[in-house]
Amino acid sequence: MVEFFFGFFAIMILFCSVMVVMSRNAIHSVLWMLVMFFHVAGVYLMLNAEFLAATQIIVYAGAILVLFLFVIMLLNLREEMNIEQLIDGWPAGLSLAVAMLVVLILALGSFSVKPWGQWSIEVVEKTTQTKALGKVLYTEYLLPFEIASLVLLVAIIGAVVLAKKKLKS
Amino acid sequence: MVPLHWYLWLGSLVFCIGMFGFLTRRNVIIMFLSIELMLNGVNISLVALSHYMQDLRGQVLTLFVIAVAAAEAAIGLAIVIALFRNKPTTHLDEIKEMKG
Numbered sequence: 410m411v412e413f414f415f416g417f418f419a420i421m422i423l424f425c426s427v428m429v430v431m432s433r434n435a436i437h438s439v440l441w442m443l444v445m446f447f448h449v450a451g452v453y454l455m456l457n458a459e460f461l462a463a464t465q466i467i468v469y470a471g472a473i474l475v476l477f478l479f480v481i482m483l484l485n486l487r488e489e490m491n492i493e494q495l496i497d498g499w500p501a502g503l504s505l506a507v508a509m510l511v512v513l514i515l516a517l518g519s520f521s522v523k524p525w526g527q528w529s530i531e532v533v534e535k536t537t538q539t540k541a542l543g544k545v546l547y548t549e550y551l552l553p554f555e556i557a558s559l560v561l562l563v564a565i566i567g568a569v570v571l572a573k574k575k576l577k578s
Numbered sequence: 579m580v581p582l583h584w585y586l587w588l589g590s591l592v593f594c595i596g597m598f599g600f601l602t603r604r605n606v607i608i609m610f611l612s613i614e615l616m617l618n619g620v621n622i623s624l625v626a627l628s629h630y631m632q633d634l635r636g637q638v639l640t641l642f643v644i645a646v647a648a649a650e651a652a653i654g655l656a657i658v659i660a661l662f663r664n665k666p667t668t669h670l671d672e673i674k675e676m677k678g
Contacts, residue, residue, distance in 0.1 A: 449618055457629055496604055506601065514590060542638065550638050
């Protein structure tokens with residue numbers, strides 16, 4: 410049963426990723442990406458990461474993709490749909506990506522892990538997943554968390570400065 | 579129980595599809611979407627490793643990746659708008675004023 414769900418999510422994720430890359434219209438790409446994010450959230454649920462599944466839907470699908478849609482609708486992209494979607498040298502890109510895949514899969518063949526951490530499923534179940542994640546995030550990873558907030562602040566200010574019209578003085 | 583390697587293969591495949599898109603498309607917005615695809619492939623691997631190693635650090639790293647992806651999308655799309663104001667195209671081969 411679990412294998413069946415994994416197969417469904419994997420096939421949908423791969424199909425949607427290919428459609429994102431290959432579709433001619435940028436809006437269609439963003440909408441395929443939306444479907445793909447929901448299925449990635451399903452994979453997270455299978456891996457007992459409920460908080461991350463919610464974050465995936467709220468932040469990725471709710472915030473980032475809406476930002477993409479806004480920008481595409483602000484720009485007028487009629488001419489882009491008439492040109493060929495791939496560049497002329499696409500076999501080079503394809504062979505590079507396939508070579509990367511082969512290297513990754515060969516490297517993963519000899520890779521094995523042991524469950525050595527303290528957060529087994531029973532412990533996480535007892536403390537609830539969000540609380541356990543918060544405990545790790547706010548104690549062990551407090552400094553990176555603060556730095557991430559700083560990165561987001563820089564992004565807000567930078568986006569405003571870059572996208573603002575120059576004022577005539 | 580799904581073995582760990584299936585998740586890692588899924589993550590690698592998504593990463594490579596994103597890499598192919600980044601290398602072969604010249605529409606700025608779809609190139610950004612390809613970067614998001616690559617980040618998602620990494621996220622799947624991180625969450626799978628976090629589950630199978632019974633450690634929550636992978637999930638914490640995934641949260642940071644999502645935060646950085648949000649920042650990157652905001653900055654990148656602001657740059658796209660600034661570029662579009664100077665030259666109304668999102669096709670990167672048209673943008674060659676800096677001779678780069």
